[in-house]
Amino acid sequence: MTPEAGGVDAVIDAVTAVFLVLGALMSLTATIGLLRFPDLMSRMHAATKPQVLGLFLLLAAIGLQMRQWWVWPVLVVAWIFQLLTVPVSAHMVGRAGYRTKHLHPELLSVDELEAVVRRSAAEQEGSGTGPASAAGPAEDPELDDVLGLGEAGDGALRGAAGQNLDDRGDGRGDQGEGKG
Amino acid sequence: MKDAVLIITAVVLTLAAAGAIVRIAVGPSLLDRVLASDVLLGIVGAALAIDMAVNRHLNNLFLLVALTLIGFIGSVTVARFVSDRRGQANDS
Known part of the structure; x- marks a missing residue:
């Protein structure tokens, strides 16, 4: 053994x-x-x-x-x-x-994230008030007031939405710089 | 055979650690340096494991377990703050 x-x-x-x-x-x-x-x-x-x-x-x-x-x-x-x-x-x-x-x-064979980034950037460009209008029904009157302010108020709201959705804003910035 | 294995692994790990340190030094971006320091941590863990296996002791076993548990926190933290500092000069 x-x-x-x-x-x-x-x-x-x-x-x-x-x-x-x-x-x-x-x-x-x-x-x-x-x-x-x-x-x-x-x-x-x-x-x-x-x-x-x-x-x-x-x-x-x-x-x-x-x-x-x-x-x-x-x-x-x-x-x-x-x-x-x-x-x-x-x-x-x-x-x-x-x-x-x-x-x-140019080294990537597949870039699946690029389509996502481009789509979210297009969504944010197309409807800047989209995320704000989903805030909830309780704030609807104030929201209408804000939206009724015209171009300046809309711009401010869009800025606030951009700050809230930091990730999307970042993706859009990357995409823009990549194209430029 | 024990001495031969020890010498071979020591030479190989020394070369690997030297290369990782070179990448930390010249790495074009902060994330490359973080990645290279992760590899360096892995090389240190490999050295601990080889020492235990060759000399047949278990002194470093729980150090190794702790290393695998919390070794990722550093790179996660650095990666998080790199993505916050976009637009500034982090391409150095």
């Missing part, structure tokens, strides 16, 4: 070594991608490798080496939390990158 266990140990050690080297190479891959890719979005693609797959390989190596049953749930928890939190930060960084135009539009 002992030689067989020794063989199993050798196999586990070899698998652990392979996992460790591969996990370290994931970090190197991400760095090469960071240094060589042209814009923020493709760099984000490269940066995900050590955070998910590399961490998985290294945690599996720890679990293989330790051989204690209580280690595995902790490792699984660490990996699951990494899976839950990495998309959050990637979403926020990608959103900010799209807003501030840190991307090369």
